Amino acid sequence: MTPFPFTAIVGQDEMKTAMILTAIDASIGGVLVFGDRGTGKSTAVRALAALLPPIEAVKGCPVNSARPEDCPDWAEVTTSEVETRPTPVVDLPLGVSEDRVTGALDIERALTRGEKAFQAGLLARANRGYLYIDEVNLLEDHIVDLLLDVAQSGENVVEREGMSIRHPARFVLVGSGNPEEGELRPQLLDRFGLSVEVTSPKEIETRVEVIRRRDAYETNHTAFMAEWQPQDAALRARILDARAALPHVRTSNVALHDCASVCLALGSDGLRGELTLLRTARALAALDGAAELTRAHIRQAAPMALRHRLRRDPLDDAGSTARVARQLAEVLP
Amino acid sequence: MTPYDDTSDTPGRPPPPTDPWSMVTLALTLMVVDPAGLRGLWLRGRSGPVRDRVMAGLAALSPRKLHPFMAEDALSGGMDLSATLATGELHHHAGLLERPGLLALTMAERCPPGLAVRLGQALDDDPTLSLLALDEAAEDGEGLPLALSDRLGLFLDLDGITYGESADLTLPLPMIAMAQARLARIAPGDAAPRLVRVAADLGITSLRAPLLAVACARAHAAWRGADAIDEADLQIAVALCYAHKALHFPEDAPEPQEAPPDPPQDQPEDGRDRDQSEFELPDEMLIDAARAALPPGLLAQLQAARLSRAAGANSGAGAMRKSMRRGRPMPSRAGKPGAGARVDVVATLRQAAPWQKMRRAMMPDRGDRLLLMPSDIRIKRYRDQTDRVLIFVVDASGSAAVARLAEAKGAVELMLAEAYSTRDHVALIAFRGHHAELCLPPSRSLVQTKRRLAGLPGGGATPLAHALQLALATADQARSHGMTPTLAFLTDGRGNIALDGRADRAQAALEATQFARAIAAKSIPALVIDTSLRPKPQLAELSAEMRATLIALPRADARSLQATLSAALGS
Numbered sequence: 001m002t003p004f005p006f007t008a009i010v011g012q013d014e015m016k017t018a019m020i021l022t023a024i025d026a027s028i029g030g031v032l033v034f035g036d037r038g039t040g041k042s043t044a045v046r047a048l049a050a051l052l053p054p055i056e057a058v059k060g061c062p063v064n065s066a067r068p069e070d071c072p073d074w075a076e077v078t079t080s081e082v083e084t085r086p087t088p089v090v091d092l093p094l095g096v097s098e099d100r101v102t103g104a105l106d107i108e109r110a111l112t113r114g115e116k117a118f119q120a121g122l123l124a125r126a127n128r129g130y131l132y133i134d135e136v137n138l139l140e141d142h143i144v145d146l147l148l149d150v151a152q153s154g155e156n157v158v159e160r161e162g163m164s165i166r167h168p169a170r171f172v173l174v175g176s177g178n179p180e181e182g183e184l185r186p187q188l189l190d191r192f193g194l195s196v197e198v199t200s201p202k203e204i205e206t207r208v209e210v211i212r213r214r215d216a217y218e219t220n221h222t223a224f225m226a227e228w229q230p231q232d233a234a235l236r237a238r239i240l241d242a243r244a245a246l247p248h249v250r251t252s253n254v255a256l257h258d259c260a261s262v263c264l265a266l267g268s269d270g271l272r273g274e275l276t277l278l279r280t281a282r283a284l285a286a287l288d289g290a291a292e293l294t295r296a297h298i299r300q301a302a303p304m305a306l307r308h309r310l311r312r313d314p315l316d317d318a319g320s321t322a323r324v325a326r327q328l329a330e331v332l333p
Numbered sequence: 334m335t336p337y338d339d340t341s342d343t344p345g346r347p348p349p350p351t352d353p354w355s356m357v358t359l360a361l362t363l364m365v366v367d368p369a370g371l372r373g374l375w376l377r378g379r380s381g382p383v384r385d386r387v388m389a390g391l392a393a394l395s396p397r398k399l400h401p402f403m404a405e406d407a408l409s410g411g412m413d414l415s416a417t418l419a420t421g422e423l424h425h426h427a428g429l430l431e432r433p434g435l436l437a438l439t440m441a442e443r444c445p446p447g448l449a450v451r452l453g454q455a456l457d458d459d460p461t462l463s464l465l466a467l468d469e470a471a472e473d474g475e476g477l478p479l480a481l482s483d484r485l486g487l488f489l490d491l492d493g494i495t496y497g498e499s500a501d502l503t504l505p506l507p508m509i510a511m512a513q514a515r516l517a518r519i520a521p522g523d524a525a526p527r528l529v530r531v532a533a534d535l536g537i538t539s540l541r542a543p544l545l546a547v548a549c550a551r552a553h554a555a556w557r558g559a560d561a562i563d564e565a566d567l568q569i570a571v572a573l574c575y576a577h578k579a580l581h582f583p584e585d586a587p588e589p590q591e592a593p594p595d596p597p598q599d600q601p602e603d604g605r606d607r608d609q610s611e612f613e614l615p616d617e618m619l620i621d622a623a624r625a626a627l628p629p630g631l632l633a634q635l636q637a638a639r640l641s642r643a644a645g646a647n648s649g650a651g652a653m654r655k656s657m658r659r660g661r662p663m664p665s666r667a668g669k670p671g672a673g674a675r676v677d678v679v680a681t682l683r684q685a686a687p688w689q690k691m692r693r694a695m696m697p698d699r700g701d702r703l704l705l706m707p708s709d710i711r712i713k714r715y716r717d718q719t720d721r722v723l724i725f726v727v728d729a730s731g732s733a734a735v736a737r738l739a740e741a742k743g744a745v746e747l748m749l750a751e752a753y754s755t756r757d758h759v760a761l762i763a764f765r766g767h768h769a770e771l772c773l774p775p776s777r778s779l780v781q782t783k784r785r786l787a788g789l790p791g792g793g794a795t796p797l798a799h800a801l802q803l804a805l806a807t808a809d810q811a812r813s814h815g816m817t818p819t820l821a822f823l824t825d826g827r828g829n830i831a832l833d834g835r836a837d838r839a840q841a842a843l844e845a846t847q848f849a850r851a852i853a854a855k856s857i858p859a860l861v862i863d864t865s866l867r868p869k870p871q872l873a874e875l876s877a878e879m880r881a882t883l884i885a886l887p888r889a890d891a892r893s894l895q896a897t898l899s900a901a902l903g904s
Contacts, residue, residue, distance in 0.1 A: 042457060
C-alpha cells in the first residue's frame with residue numbers, strides 16, 4: 001500500500017518542517033523525533049520516503065553511486081547506465097546484527113562458488129538517502145558506536161575475514177523514540193542536526209481530523225490518495241525549487257553574528273550547533289523563497305537546531321524548549 | 334442470517350453480550366473479521382484450560398508461534414542451515430513475519446523492547462499480519478511492552494473466567510467471511526468524533542487507540558449485519574479497545590502522574606465549539622461500557638506495569654544472564670563446542686566457505702558435501718555487562734528531613750544525569766512515620782524521575798528496620814531482573830519504629846541489625862552516609878553488620894553527595 005501522504009498529516013508542523021529542511025539540505029544532518037506513542041512519528045518518516053524527489057544512480061550499484069567511476073570495485077558494476085530510483089529510506093531494526101549493518105562476506109557466493117565476495121549492508125543501501133531508526137533510544141550500544149563512527153567519517157570500513165572493504169556511507173539519520181523509556185547518549189544526540197518534540201494534539205477537533213483522514217486512507221484508499229497526491233507533488237516541487245535556490249540565499253554578517261550570539265547565550269557545546277543553526281535557517285529561507293537570510297528564519301530554526309545541544313542541568317526544571325525560547329527572546333528581540 | 338437474530342425486529346439494538354465468555358468469543362471473532370484494522374489482541378491470563386480453549390478455537394487459523402527470544406533470522410528469514418549443509422548449496426527459509434496470517438507471541442510479558450519494536454514495525458508495514466499477544470503476567474509491574482500494547486486493538490482478561498463459564502469455541506468462518514464482505518460498506522456515522530472524545534475523557538493520549546476503536550466498531554457492525562455503526566457497536570468498541578488503556582475515569586480523576594490531554598472542557602472559545610457543548614459532557618454511556626469491561630483492580634495493575642515499563646525497569650529477561658548466552662556480542666573465536674558454549678554456525682560456515690573448492694580438489698572422494706574441519710568451528714562469545722542500579726534509601730524523618738530529602742533528590746537527579754556514561758539505573762526509597770516506601774522504582778529516565786520525586790513529604794519517626802527490609806527486597810528484585818544493585822543509605826541511624834509499627838527502640842534496633850546482616854549475607858554492596866551533626870556509634874555498628882562503607886557527611890548538599898557516591902562506587 002502506498003504510504004500515507006506527507007501533506008495529509010494533521011498538525012505536527014515543526015516535525016514536518018524539520019524533515020523537509022533535511023530534504024533541502026542533507027548537510028543539516030538528520031532529525032530526531034521524540035514524543036509520545038501514537039503521534040504519527042513513524043507515519044511521517046514513511047510518508048517522507050514517498051515525498052522525496054528521486055535520485056539518479058548507476059544501475060545495479062549497491063551504494064547508489066551517481067557516477068560510474070564512484071562505484072566501489074567490490075560491487076563489480078559493469079554498466080555505466082544511470083537510472084532514476086527513489087531516494088533510499090532504509091529501516092534499521094533494533095535487533096539488527098552488526099553484519100547486516102556494515103555488510104559481510106557473501107555466504108552464498110562463498111558456499112556455491114568458493115569465492116570471497118562482499119555483501120553490502122544497510123549502510124551501503126542508505127548511502128545518499130535516509131537511515132531511519134525507530135526507538136533509537138533502545139538501540140544497542142555496539143550498533144550506536146558503529147553508527148557514530150560511520151556518521152563521523154561518511155565512510156564504512158569493513159575489515160574482516162581477510163577482506164578490506166570501504167564504501168561511502170553518507171546518509172541523513174532519522175531517529176524516533178519515547179524519552180520515557182530511556183534517554184539517548186549525548187554523543188548520538190549530537191549527531192542529529194535537528195530535534196523536535198511531538199505531543200498528542202490536545203484539541204478534540206484536531207484529533208477527530210487525524211482519525212478521519214487515517215480512516216479514509218485505510219478504507220477508501222484510492223480516492224484519498226487521489227485527493228492528496230497532487231499536494232505531495234506540489235511540496236516535492238517546492239523542495240526542488242528550494243534546493244536550487246539554496247546556494248543563492250544571501251547570508252549577511254549580521255545573520256552570522258546572530259547565530260553565534262544565540263549559541264553563546266545558550267552555552268551549546270561546540271561549533272556544530274552554530275553551523276547547524278545557520279544551515280537550517282538558510283534552508284528555511286530557501287523554502288520561503290527569500291533572497292536573504294533574516295532574523296525571523298534564525299528565530300524559527302533555533303529551537304529545532306539547538307534544543308538537544310544544551311548542557312543538561314537536571315536541577316533546572318524548565319524543558320530545553322523553554323530555555324531556548326527564553327534566550328531567543330533576550331538575544332534576538 | 335446474522336449473528337443476532339433479533340436484528341430484524343429492533344434494528345440497530347441487539348443486546349450486547351454481557352457474560353465474560355461471550356465477550357471472549359466476540360473479541361476473537363472481530364479480530365478475524367478485520368485483522369488489518371484491529372491488528373490483534375492482547376490476551377491476558379495464565380496458561381490453563383480456559384486459555385487452551387481459546388487457542389483451540391483459533392487453531393483453525395493456524396497461528397504461527399513466536400517466543401520472546403526469537404532470533405532475527407527466524408523472523409525475517411535467512412539461510413536454511415540444514416538444507417544448505419546437506420546440499421552444499423544455499424537454501425533460504427521464509428521468516429515468520431514474511432507470510433500473512435496470525436502470529437501468536439507466547440510469554441509476551443517477557444518480550445524485550447527490541448522484539449516488540451520489530452513486531453510493531455511488521456504490523457505497521459504489513460496489513461495482512463495480526464498478532465495475538467499471550468501475556469501471562471503474574472507479578473505487579475509486568476506487562477506487555479508499550480510498543481505492542483499501543484498497536485494491538487483488542488484486550489481480554491481471562492483471569493476472572495472459570496472453566497465452567499467457558500465453553501468450546503468454534504469460529505463461525507462462513508459468517509465471518511460474510512461480515513468481511515460487508516466491512517467496506519459500513520457507514521461510520523459519528524463514530525470517529527465520539528470515540529475520540531471518549532478517549533480524551535479516559536486520558537488515552539495515543540491516536541492509535543481511537544483509530545483501532547473505530548475499526549472495532551465497524552467490524553462489530555459488519556458482524557451484526559448492519560449497514561451503519563450504532564450505539565451498540567460503539568459500546569463494544571469502548572469495552573474491548575479502551576477499557577484497559579484508560580488512565581482514569583471522569584469522576585475519580587485526580588490528575589495522575591502522566592498528565593492526560595486537557596479534557597474537552599478546555600475547548601477554544603469560538604462560537605462553533607459552543608454549539609457543540611452537548612459533546613463536551615462525558616459520554617456517560619460509553620464510559621460506563623469501558624468501566625463495566627474492567628475487572629476491579631486490573632486497571633491499577635496495568636498502570637503499574639505501564640509505569641514500570643516506562644521506567645525501563647522491566648525490560649530484562651530475568652535472572653538467566655550468562656556471558657556465553659547473552660550480552661554484547663564479541664567476535665567469535667576458534668574453539669570447541671560443549672560446556673555451555675554455542676557454536677556460531679554462520680561464522681563457522683564463513684570460515685569454511687572459502688576453502689571448499691580447494692578441499693574438494695584435495696578430497697575428491699567426499700562428493701559435493703560441505704567439508705568442515707575442526708579448525709573451522711567458531712564459538713559465540715558475549716561480554717555481559719549487567720546494568721547497575723543504585724538504590725537510594727533516604728531518611729525523611731525528623732526536623733532535618735526537608736533539607737536532606739531535597740539534597741537527596743538533587744543527588745539522585747545528578748547521578749541519573751551521569752548515568753548515560755555509566756549505564757546506571759536509580760531507585761529511591763524514602764522512610765518516615767510508620768513505614769518505608771519505594772518512591773521511584775529502578776529507572777533511567779530523567780523525565781519519570783522528576784515526576785516521581787516532585788512532592789515527597791518529610792517529617793515523623795524513623796522506621797529504619799522497614800527501610801532496610803524494603804531495600805533488601807528491592808535489591809533482590811533488581812538482581813532477579815539481571816541488574817547489579819548497590820544500596821546508598823542517607824540517615825542518622827536513629828531508628829525508633831519496629832516492623833509492626835510500634836515505637837519500640839530496642840526492638841527496632843534488633844530488627845535493623847537482622848536485615849543489615851541479611852544484606853551482608855547476600856553481599857549486596859552498600860554505602861552509608863551519616864547525615865547527623867554528631868555521629869553516634871549505632872550507625873557505625875549497623876554499617877559494620879552490613880559490611881557497608883560508612884561516610885560522615887553532616888552538611889551534604891546534592892553535588893557533594895553525588896561526588897562522594899561516585900568516588901565510593903568507583904565510577
